Amino acid sequence: MRGRRQVLRAAVAGAVAAGATAVTAGTGTAGAAAGSGAGERGGRARRRIGILLYDRMTLLDAVGPAEVLSRLPDTSVSLIGRRRGEVRGDTGHGALVADLRTEDVDRLDVLLVPGGSGAGATAVVRHEPTMRWIRHIDARTTWTTSVCTGSLILAHAGLLRGREATTYWSAKDLLAPHGAVYVPRRWVRSGKYVTAAGVSAGIDMGLWLTAALTDDTTAQAVQLALEYDPQPPFDTGSPDKAGPELQRLALELVARSQR
């Protein structure tokens, strides 16, 4: 027990506390290690998680779960696009970097498909190579997951037929045409498929997934690592809490902000 405490203390001292202290004391060793991208880490990782990026996705849909899952031990989280490089979000105000191309990735333990603008998601479902890749990867995943309107992409790929699922609140009627049954929950598990509600729900789903991939204790520690003790200043995060006027205003803000 003493040995373990020492290791923990060393880890803390080595990376968090000492690093942060260095901000104050000016004794850190910035830039010591060369950057290691997700691609390089993939070979050593026990568990491979891949997040599909596409033009006009919603950045937080991808980054929320990525932030959670990238804290798991022996795990690689890869951002995967049609091409390597910049993939711009739906507002145009920010972009993520795809480190791998879909054609470079043959197998994942966990696939996550974020949501995006209507135009963004439409372009994905019309791009047959990407849809083929989603089905190919899904065939061997442990978990296939989505955030927000990402579930519409999974549904379009035929993966949610006969399953309960969720999606962005204003898109709830769009699952049924693909044989999925909409359930208004923060995240919905059906077999190996886990769909999360809109945007920020990916963080909650990511913590649930963390527990499923590891154990409750690790997931609880990851929650603390992200200091995820939510205290929003309002309580209008779901359509029924917000009411019809705020629903209309929210959709107007989304429409105006998307390119």
Next chain:
Amino acid sequence: MRGRRQVLRAAVAGAVAAGATAVTAGTGTAGAAAGSGAGERGGRARRRIGILLYDRMTLLDAVGPAEVLSRLPDTSVSLIGRRRGEVRGDTGHGALVADLRTEDVDRLDVLLVPGGSGAGATAVVRHEPTMRWIRHIDARTTWTTSVCTGSLILAHAGLLRGREATTYWSAKDLLAPHGAVYVPRRWVRSGKYVTAAGVSAGIDMGLWLTAALTDDTTAQAVQLALEYDPQPPFDTGSPDKAGPELQRLALELVARSQR
């Protein structure tokens, strides 16, 4: 009133519902508009918000508030780095794109400094041109803000002297040497300075800031736009709720995940 409803309905039909329907029906017009980066939008925006990116920052610290703030009307949110292009996060598993260089940005209404690994934050406070830029921008901001250990960077710049502030829970002792008084709250306002606690706290702070920049109704609608109705599967998001063993495990996971 009827006119306004029609506009709202058109906005909804035009972008969210119709776009999402197009995923199902295949009638969308993906790729119609050329991408418009934050830089291009800056000229037209009434309100300019800038987020400083740096090597080994924590991705969610930047993307959480960016997602919130990019939904505000007439607002540009720019990701700003020492150089344009890829800026990799602290785990190495993902990167954001800086659209502007610090030397291109002379004025912002809101500056946000995210947190990062000890090495990442240390490199920032040692890079005198970046610290000069932070002080220069701060001189004319309406709000100067931070997430997580970003407050240590603001403190190091001398901006939090004599002020109450918060930071990542394990770094709480590191504000005092710079004359700031640590307060264990989700976010802390002191004059025009608003500091948020660790990582995910930037979302809560972003909503508060949205209300300060616009009004409560708009902020409530943005909360719904992000479907931010948090339901974490555990209740271990603060150090006192988690207890000492989870604190040690959390810091170990952070240390192991950071490059």
